[in-house]
Amino acid sequence: MTKEKIKVGIMGFGVVGTGTYKVLTENSEMVKNQTGAEIVVEKVFVRDRHKRRAVEIPESLLTTNPEDIIDNPEIDIAVELMGGQEPAYSYMMRALDNGKHVVTANKELMAKKGRSILEKADSAGVGLGFEASVCGGIPIIRAFKRSLCTDKVERIMGIVNGTTNYILTKMAQECSSYEDALKEAQARGYAEADPTADVEGYDAAYKMAILASIGFHSKVDINMVRREGISKVGKRDIECGKELGWTIKLLGIAEETEGGLEVKVSPVMLPMEHPLASVNGVNNAVFVNSEAVGELMFYGPGAGQMATGNSVASDIMEIARQIASENKMLPNCSCFADKVFAEECSSSFYIRLNAMNKPGVLGRIAGVFGSFGVSLESVLQKKTEGESAEIVWITSKVKESSFNKALESIKSLDAVNEVCSIIRVEANGHC
Ligand SMILES: NC(=O)C1=CN([C@@H]2O[C@H](COP(=O)(O)OP(=O)(O)OC[C@H]3O[C@@H](n4cnc5c(N)ncnc54)[C@H](OP(=O)(O)O)[C@@H]3O)[C@@H](O)[C@H]2O)C=CC1
Ligand SMILES: N[C@@H](CC=O)C(=O)O
Numbered sequence: 001m002t003k004e005k006i007k008v009g010i011m012g013f014g015v016v017g018t019g020t021y022k023v024l025t026e027n028s029e030m031v032k033n034q035t036g037a038e039i040v041v042e043k044v045f046v047r048d049r050h051k052r053r054a055v056e057i058p059e060s061l062l063t064t065n066p067e068d069i070i071d072n073p074e075i076d077i078a079v080e081l082m083g084g085q086e087p088a089y090s091y092m093m094r095a096l097d098n099g100k101h102v103v104t105a106n107k108e109l110m111a112k113k114g115r116s117i118l119e120k121a122d123s124a125g126v127g128l129g130f131e132a133s134v135c136g137g138i139p140i141i142r143a144f145k146r147s148l149c150t151d152k153v154e155r156i157m158g159i160v161n162g163t164t165n166y167i168l169t170k171m172a173q174e175c176s177s178y179e180d181a182l183k184e185a186q187a188r189g190y191a192e193a194d195p196t197a198d199v200e201g202y203d204a205a206y207k208m209a210i211l212a213s214i215g216f217h218s219k220v221d222i223n224m225v226r227r228e229g230i231s232k233v234g235k236r237d238i239e240c241g242k243e244l245g246w247t248i249k250l251l252g253i254a255e256e257t258e259g260g261l262e263v264k265v266s267p268v269m270l271p272m273e274h275p276l277a278s279v280n281g282v283n284n285a286v287f288v289n290s291e292a293v294g295e296l297m298f299y300g301p302g303a304g305q306m307a308t309g310n311s312v313a314s315d316i317m318e319i320a321r322q323i324a325s326e327n328k329m330l331p332n333c334s335c336f337a338d339k340v341f342a343e344e345c346s347s348s349f350y351i352r353l354n355a356m357n358k359p360g361v362l363g364r365i366a367g368v369f370g371s372f373g374v375s376l377e378s379v380l381q382k383k384t385e386g387e388s389a390e391i392v393w394i395t396s397k398v399k400e401s402s403f404n405k406a407l408e409s410i411k412s413l414d415a416v417n418e419v420c421s422i423i424r425v426e427a428n429g430h431c
């Protein structure tokens with residue numbers, strides 16, 4: 001007999017949990033018509049049942065005992081929206097052991113433990129949805145898994161963190177301070193419980209590891225993802241970038257090079273005319289190059305209650321549809337290969353430094369770059385103050401090891417007072 005009610009247990013009732021509940025309950029008739037069964041939220045697990053929440057729910061739904069969901073035979077789909085590694089991982093694994101389908105928004109967990117979670121789900125023949133784990137409201141996981149599955153992905157470039165994009169946009173367009181912009185992003189529910197994950201690029205690294213894994217059908221070890229955050233990006237760099245026709249974005253790049261897979265996250269100077277340059281505020285976008293389709297861009301809100309709640313709800317509905325129609329679950333994991341990672345990475349760089357304002361200094365610095373095989377695209381003396389000068393250098397694409405050696409040598413020059421910032425440059429499609 002086909003199931004008329006599909007029962008869901010939600011673990012975690014914060015920004016995303018409340019958004020998911022709202023989408024499921026406010027659109028219940030539409031969801032039922034498309035699913036062929038009613039989706040019912042049966043239990044909601046929280047730490048503190050007396051806390052005031054953004055959405056009111058019947059008291060009887062709340063529980064502080066996770067077993068009411070993960071060990072409850074009535075529950076078909078366990079939805080993990082607590083965040084962090086533990087106890088989220090143990091709860092998810094136990095729910096899978098108990099034959100439940102699982103949906104999560106937890107990118108940290110999917111990036112660090114995705115392989116074991118996916119393998120368990122596949123061997124149990126249950127569904128595992130994680131659409132909300134990358135780019136909040138953008139249906140990007142589904143696009144990779146269902147629509148690009150026949151194509152060969154060559155490169156993925158993405159603005160995949162809403163908080164940092166919100167901060168960089170506020171700093172560039174409204175001259176907000178970094179601190180004020182971060183506070184606003186937190187108040188809007190975009191930031192992680194510990195915003196270090198956002199501003200230091202960890203969250204973006206998790207998301208790029210997940211995307212690279214699905215895009216290149218390979219295991220991606222999170223420790224192999226090169227990561228740098230935005231906390232060192234200063235207003236001065238934003239100004240210098242503007243003068244050069246560039247904007248600064250925290251960008252994730254994943255590609256298959258001759259040396260192997262390369263996945264990195266860092267602030268990047270991006271030409272204003274690049275499609276990703278106009279992605280502002282909490283919005284995210286993923287720009288894909290693939291063999292058959294060519295160029296694709298996915299754009300939309302990367303964080304927030306309702307946008308992310310919709311992604312979770314759509315995963316729940318997709319699984320519910322399979323249950324209601326008594327279909328076998330589709331395989332959750334396509335990351336079957338174990339591709340090697342490139343040992344060396346190449347980029348163009350913007351370097352802003354402060355040096356003595358004396359004849360011959362520019363030549364000496366340029367000479368050091370040259371002696372390490374670093375070619376220069378341009379050099380600009382930005383301003384002079386008494387005995388010192390601010391100089392910006394743009395290199396050609398260079399191996400990072402050569403660049404780092406040149407930089408160490410430049411730092412040791414007497415004439416160089418301070419290397420203020422180093423930011424990758426994306427030019428002509430490659431950085
Ligand atoms: N915010 C966003 O826009 C997005 C978030 N995500 C991800 O979604 C997940 C949830 O994020 P978000 O909703 O923002 O987080 P919140 O901090 O707003 O909510 C977390 C919820 O989980 C509960 N919780 C946390 N730890 C425990 C625990 N150990 N035991 C029981 N309950 C617990 C909290 O309970 P209590 O309220 O009682 O303290 C709270 O209800 C995270 O993995 C995050 O990375 C993904 C995409 C976008
Ligand atoms: N903190 C994250 C939330 C969504 O994944 C972000 O800002 O992107």
Ligand code: NA
Pocket residue numbers: 131132133134135136137138139140141311
């Ligand atoms: Na998504």
